Amino acid sequence: MTTVITEDGIQLWTSVSGRGAPLLLCHGGPGLWDMFGDMAALVAGSARVVRWDQRGCGRSERCEGPWTTTRFVADLDAVRHHHGPGRIALLGHSWGAQLALAYTLAHPERVRALIYVAGTGxxxxxDWFEPFRKNLLGRIGEDPERLARWRELTDRPERTEVEERERAELRWSAEFPDRARAPEHARRMADPWFGINDECRARLDEELSATWRDPAIEAACRRLDVPVLIIDGAHDIRPRSAVDSLEKALPRVRRVVLPEAGHLPWVEDPDGFRAAVSGFLTSAVSGAVSDSRKSD
Known part of the structure; x- marks a missing residue:
């Protein structure tokens, strides 16, 4: 474990494993923490994996923000500089995919490849939130008792830490199409438990809802001269059509859809995920990445 200090003095938790060219991971949320232990082990043979907890979250220093994409891009650059400091590959998941894309658009000269996992375009x-909400309730509602408990906890004005974790596990279990193993996968996500930073989540969600549809972002994507791999799980409860606009805008892109996976594809199809990431990183290092818009 290594602490990285941002220019405004906030301490960020980071961890490095594996060997090879650096691959920096951006976890989902907002307001969560790095849950990439399994993923890091999958790709450690082909990359030096750098993990970190975003400001105010997980093992990083608790703080009052600011909760903006611009601030988080600057934090990400501090982690890159500390562990780099040259060009890196970036992998972002869910909200972390949006953050990794924002960083790449801001600093394309510092990124040799981008892996965009289970983002929302x-x-x-x-375009995606209402179908997502419907699918979420449908997945949890397959067990009426679990749905009733999740709603009960959600409606409480105050919850204990134990109840917060229980609510999160019920919610996260909806991310896995293998319903028999979904509770187990959700428990692993919550272990260790650091508590969700709700203010961070709310502020960044509000910002993304207001700004991410800006036509300037699409124009910047069209100019982006960085190879990009998009990885989707076919059974993600967020409609994958939300990512189509991003795929169409990128000039150097490959998209892989893992047919048996959901929102965390490395959990349910580790072999397929490892093959996609390792092959892409090898191609990116050699400069052999081509534009391929077919789903695998």
Whole structure:
């Protein structure tokens, strides 16, 4: 474990494993922490994996923000500089995919490759949020008792830490199409438990909803001269069509859809995920990445 200090004095938890060219991981949320232990082990043979907890979250220093994409891009650059400091490959998951894309658009000269996992594209949130909400309730509602308990906990104005974790596990279990193993996967996500930073989550979600549909973002994507791999799980409860606009805008892109996976594809199809990431990183290092828009 290594602490990285940002220019405004906030301490960020980071961890490095593996060997090879650096691959920096951006976890999901907002307001969560790095849960990439399994993923790091999968790709450690082909990359030096750098993990970190975003400001105010997980093992990083608790603080009052600011909770903006611009601030988080600067934090990400501090981690890159500390562990780099040259060009890196970036992998972001969910909200972390949006953050990694924002960083790449801001600093394309510092990124040799981008892996965009289970993000929600560059269109307006209305294009995907209502179907996502319906799918979420449908997955949890397969067990009426679990749905009733989740709603009970969600409606409480105050919750204990134990109840917060229980609520999170019920919610996260909806991310896995293998319903028999979903509770187990959700428990592993919550262990260790650091508590969700709700203010961070709310502020960044609000910002993304207001700004991510900006036509300037699409124009910047069209100019981006960085190879990009998009990885989706076919059974993600967020409609994968939300990512189509991003795929169409990128000039150097490959998209892989793992047919048996959900929102955390490395958990349910580790072999397919490792093959996609390792092959892409090898191609990116050699400069052999080509534009391929077919789903695998």
């Amino acid at each position: 560059i269109g307006p949130a209305k």
